[in-house]
Amino acid sequence: MKNDISKVKEIYKGLSFTDEELKFVSSLFHKKYYKKGTIIFKANDIVDDMFYISDGCLRTYYMGRSGKEHTVQFGIKDWWITDFTAYFSASKAIMNLEVIEDATLYSLSRSDEELLYSEIPQVETFIRKKLERAFAAFQKRIIVSLSQSAKDRYLDFLDTHNNIEKKLKNYHIASYLGITNESLSRIRKELYNS
Structure with missing residues (x-):
């Protein structure tokens, strides 16, 4: 239980909870381990958890x-x-979720998230702010995808995700950038040989 409570403090860093609230929040999360290559859900599955x-x-x-x-x-x-x-609209998944590197996750169901918001409103504010930043990042990514060259998209990717590039296969990065593996190789060669 102590580890779960410290994980709640990590997840919601910056928020203060009573001991009772910490126990309540930790009871809503479910720790799960996944091996590299696992598909957690596929398109058309029901998505109940984030x-x-x-x-x-x-x-x-x-x-x-x-x-x-x-x-x-x-x-x-x-x-x-x-x-x-899918999660927010209670509809079937349109995407797949794949584990690229062995992972430890804490799942929270939509119903437990709503319960958490009603019992501890500061969590709703915390998550809303995270979602606002995520929405802004997605919007920026769309603009970058529509307006920049493949090389500039790759450079932007490196600025944003430099801490994970080495964990990813080339085709993961290429598919994220909307280019072919060959184009990615050519861009890297050009950048590192100049």
Whole structure:
């Protein structure tokens, strides 16, 4: 129980809880371990949980009609990840969630999240602020994807995700940038040979 309570303090760093609140919050989270390569959910699955990443690396990706993967999000330690469209709208997943590096996650169901908000309102404010920052980051990513060259998108990726680049396969990065593996190799060669 002590470890779970310290994990709650880590997840909601900056918030103060009573001992009773800490026990309550820790009871809502479920610790889960996943091995590299595990698909936690696939498109068309029901998505009831969002996941706090304690350690590891994950990605959400969309599979196009042609079978091409489009990476939407990477997730690392201290990030939240799920198919947020499905999670918030109580609809079926449109993406897949894959474990790229062995991971320890803490899952929180939608119903438990609502219970948490009603019992401890400061958590709702905390999550709202995280979601605002995430929405702004997604909006920036869309603008970058629409307006920058492949090379500039890669440089922006390095600025934003330099701490996880080495954990990812080339095709993960290429699919995130919307380019081919060959284009990514060419861009890297150009950058590192100049």
